[in-house]
Amino acid sequence: MRGTPSGRILVRLRNALLDVTPLRSSRPFRLLWTGRSLSGLGSQMTLVAVMYQIWESTHSTMWTGAVGLAQAVPVLVLGLFAGALVDRVDRRKIYLLTTAGQAVCALLLTLQALLAPLPPAGVLALVAAQSCCVAAGGPAARTFVPHLLPREQLAAGLALNRISFQGAMLAGPALGGLVTGGLGVGVCYLTDAVTFLAAFLGALGLPRMAPGAESARPGVRGVLDGLAFLARTPAIRGALLTDLATTVLSMPISLFPLINAERFDGDPRTLGLFLTAVAVGGVVASLFSGTFTRLPRPGLVMLAGSGTWGVALALCGAAPGAWTALGCLALAGAADTVSVVARSTVIQTHTPLELLGRVSAAEQIVGQAGPDVGNMRAGVVADVTSGTTALVSGGLLCIGAVALVSVTTADLRSASAPSPSPSSEAPAGP
Template sequence: MPVLTTRLLLDTAPLRDSPAFRRLWLGQGLSQIGGQMTVFAVALQVYRLTGSSVAVGALGLAVAVPVVLFAAVGGSLGDRTDRRRLVLWTSSLQAGVSVLFAAQALAGLHSPGLLYLLVALQSLVGSVNAPARRACTPRLLPRRQLAAAAALNALTMQFGAVAGPACAGLAAATWGLTACYLLDALSFAAALYGIARLPAMPPQGDRPPGRLAGAGEALALVRSRGELAGAFLADLCIALVASPAALLPALCAERFGGHPQTLGLLAAAGAVGGVLASACSGPAGRIARPGGAALLCCAAYGATVAALAVTRSLEAALLLLALAGAADTLAVVFHSTVVQLSTPDRLRGRISAVEFVVGVGGTQLGRLRAGTLGALLGTGTAMLGGGLAAVAAAALVSVAAPAFTHYRAAEAPAEA
């Protein structure tokens, strides 16, 4: 294979060099597909029971509230206990929640309230699981491979966003929604195997004095280190300010005929772009200033969303959404690299919790922002304003957080 092609492709060194990371990554990838199948099935089941798009949108609230309330607790637990054991227990609980989803569908309970309750329970357990799981990777890999690991993790996330709904649609049409939930539960088997085979990961350094004090220590670190604050602000440039996901159904109806198949293409285009960006992310690990690169990706995302707001061509819309998905994925790779390199291990669980809250909370609030502005101003105006605002926000972050903009990965201390 030519040298140029080799350097362009995804860096798989973490998979080759670390069997533990390889097992964790493969298991998480399969579980990601299963998780997206449940997301698809829950939304479809709620819509069938209520006939209301508002009821479907309220699922986002059921996800966001437990994240905001409990992620800090999860991050603190990840720094106070053995991370492997914590992730193993919480992943087992997540598999159990998927079984409960299947049971209610099989029993024909027809209760939207029960679905909201199960979604909230799933989110609560995930709020404890995700920060600890993210904090495992730096224990398994050398620092020079953290950017490659971030790209590999982004690949599983984006591939799951494409494959999960496609598999769920096929399973639901063939065997019903119960099959989607059961397949999600079964997908946890690979994840649990990968987690169980991890080495022990006891806390390093002094344990936090208490959960609230521990969370305060993490927030103090974010305030004192401009590169961390900048990384989280960069994430919000996309998730909160510019994401057009909530406007895609209206865009499809107003400009492209409103067919479900067309909406499916629009919804999947961003994830396809993310998969392609991850697959060609080899150079990401060699970027000297990942913070500045993240902000450029944020600006590029905003520009593509602004262009999407004025296009009337379906082909152009699909291309722009794919480019936006690619920019989003690379921005995540870059700012995640800064966060991992800048955070001492004894605080990684709590800082990962902050990152998780920003990502999930920002995404849900961004959907609310987009939907509200779309209803008030119109789809195109709301989308154009969000895109241009993201470009402006990226420029403001570059000025307000110079430590992030000019952060050099090669100069990061061995233990921040």
């Protein structure tokens, strides 16, 4: 069958689709992925509920904007120190403790919503406490894939994590809005707490995960060791710089309302489609992630994805019509997924296990801070010029930055990943 033309076409099609081999071959990964997928959905629901509760009690955009700060600041301040801690102790234990901490925060949000609503500052304090757990739990979770999967399945596992994240981003806010509108914010928070229980149970079956041959030194010394490793490892340094430059120079989210008003008469239906288009493009890329996770040069794949992101945004700014612009945003979302999965593959294949917590913390910080700074940059440029100029110039700056990193970082261009095993190329069995 595989030797016939139809068999070869079937094999090529299966190789182009999302590779679910890690879910079939590793029970611990399957349970972890299921639990984290559910908790990601719950977290997106809670974000909607928090925004709604804060708005209802203040009717102030300053307070709703503070929700993002409450989530970001703990990760930025504690991230590197949390990464050093992850590299000193059992990573499974850190993840279980921080997941339990997030569940407790969700339960406290539930109780205050159902019994005695807190003032806005109290709600934000609980959000910040939950984010403190994310600061340590996130880097710990990022170290699991190399522990649980053979190296040739690493990219496939990262692609599965990415589609889980995107699915939560697509479905979570809509579901959170429905639950909040129909049953109240308390039920939304309670749902989040239950999903954290699923994440906790999914991680219980994980093996003990020691940090490696050499534990991180305590405190600032451990952080400095991690930063020194980043500085002397061109492939990882180039990957993080590419991601930071791309998001800082061309993040478009804050421009969407203005672009919608300037180009498409401010129709709210169009505005809603802007974000949806980016997410849909990302999901499609994830579904067909076999086309790039099996390629032998993830560094080149990342550079190509980042450059395509810039091209798509520049074309979106110059697009003559709404549907063309939305198509460009879908292309940008697909390129972002390609870049993120390839970047994580480069980082995790070039980082020793004993440093993976600190490097993962740096990756998490870049992913948190870059988009926030990029959205601020875009808003400032748009205030001085126009939304279209800010979007087009951001895309062009992104292309230039990616080209600069590519030219100056040969190790990133040549960074390789293990080839998939023959079994992963074969058609899936029953």
